[in-house]
Amino acid sequence: MDWDxxxxxxxxxxxxxxxxxxxxxxLSQSAVSRQIRALEESLxxxxxxxxxxxxxxTEQGELLFDATSTMAKKLDAAxxxxxxxxxxxxxxxxxxxxxxxxxLWLAPRLxxxxxxxxxxxxxxxxxxxxxxxxxxxxxxx
Amino acid sequence: MDWDxxxxxxxxxxxxxxxxxxxxxxLSQSAVSRQIRALEESLxxxxxxxxxxxxxxTEQGELLFDATSTMAKKLDAAxxxxxxxxxxxxxxxxxxxxxxxxxLWLAPRLxxxxxxxxxxxxxxxxxxxxxxxxxxxxxxx
DNA sequence: GCAACTTACGGCGGTCGTAAGGATG
DNA sequence: CATCCTTACGACCGCCGTAAGTTGC
Numbered sequence: 001m002d003w004d005x006x007x008x009x010x011x012x013x014x015x016x017x018x019x020x021x022x023x024x025x026x027l028s029q030s031a032v033s034r035q036i037r038a039l040e041e042s043l044x045x046x047x048x049x050x051x052x053x054x055x056x057x058t059e060q061g062e063l064l065f066d067a068t069s070t071m072a073k074k075l076d077a078a079x080x081x082x083x084x085x086x087x088x089x090x091x092x093x094x095x096x097x098x099x100x101x102x103x104l105w106l107a108p109r110l111x112x113x114x115x116x117x118x119x120x121x122x123x124x125x126x127x128x129x130x131x132x133x134x135x136x137x138x139x140x141x
Numbered sequence: 142m143d144w145d146x147x148x149x150x151x152x153x154x155x156x157x158x159x160x161x162x163x164x165x166x167x168l169s170q171s172a173v174s175r176q177i178r179a180l181e182e183s184l185x186x187x188x189x190x191x192x193x194x195x196x197x198x199t200e201q202g203e204l205l206f207d208a209t210s211t212m213a214k215k216l217d218a219a220x221x222x223x224x225x226x227x228x229x230x231x232x233x234x235x236x237x238x239x240x241x242x243x244x245l246w247l248a249p250r251l252x253x254x255x256x257x258x259x260x261x262x263x264x265x266x267x268x269x270x271x272x273x274x275x276x277x278x279x280x281x282x
Numbered sequence: 283g284c285a286a287c288t289t290a291c292g293g294c295g296g297t298c299g300t301a302a303g304g305a306t307g
Numbered sequence: 308c309a310t311c312c313t314t315a316c317g318a319c320c321g322c323c324g325t326a327a328g329t330t331g332c
Contacts, residue, residue: 004145060223067219071212078208
């Protein structure tokens with residue numbers, strides 16, 4: 001089963017017509033029609049009565065629409081939480097390392113890290129000696 | 142957002158590796174890899190740490206996995222209920238109509254109906270006169 | 283007749299699988 | 308060193324959009 005067809009179906013059931021759903025999905029009416037037909041075939045059932053003026057869900061359609069509504073809701077909530085969780089990474093990060101390692105390995109990778117977490121303040125300290133970590137000179141402030 | 146990628150993601154998180162997920166999805170490992178990458182890009186986050194021996198979910202991955210688990214569960218339940226609801230149609234259906242209509246319009250369509258509901262027993266009575274419906278001669282037995 | 287859905291068809295985009303490259307334990 | 312993931316590449320499948328046909332009101 002292709003889950004993306006469920007997304008299409010949900011839009012159609014929500015919009016009440018293939019045409020309107022196609023607009024909001026940026027898809028042609030025929031594309032939506034084919035997706036729905038394929039979904040119906042994979043489920044072995046009819047989701048919408050044939051040829052109604054405004055589409056009405058069958059009993060099976062209602063069942064599926066309940067499911068896709070929950071799915072859409074869960075997905076939105078999760079996406080929102082994911083976005084939030086990314087913003088949680090901030091503050092200062094103090095890093096100490098040897099010059100060679102810092103230059104050759106670390107520096108090229110810091111760009112991506114900073115790109116992902118703009119609120120992260122990175123303090124890179126390059127020295128030839130290795131800091132004594134138990135002394136807590138390298139810590140998150 | 143392509144919902145089908147969520148299905149792939151769910152299989153991967155469930156299996157714990159791209160390779161194993163590919164097996165159960167009947168997809169190659171590289172295909173799965175690309176789907177996951179595309180999903181990560183569309184979400185702007187990282188779902189799995191790079192290059193771990195057995196894949197481990199990031200915090201965002203856990204969030205998404207919660208959602209897809211619920212989605213998969215809802216979908217399965219709905220699909221089961223849909224299958225059940227189809228089996229509810231059974232019994233005998235007594236149909237009366239004029240010969241012309243029955244032959245030209247109705248008969249070709251009964252095949253599909255019977256195909257969908259094998260438990261439905263159709264009793265087709267062709268007559269030239271129209272039955273008097275209020276007399277309850279056409280009823281569901 | 284109009285508005286909506288279905289279906290046929292040609293074209294293009296996307297995804298697949300294979301295979302080679304790089305990383306990890 | 309074995310296993311897993313990533314990436315490059317060529318090919319193919321499938322889906323899209325257009326447009327014509329059909330149905331219901």
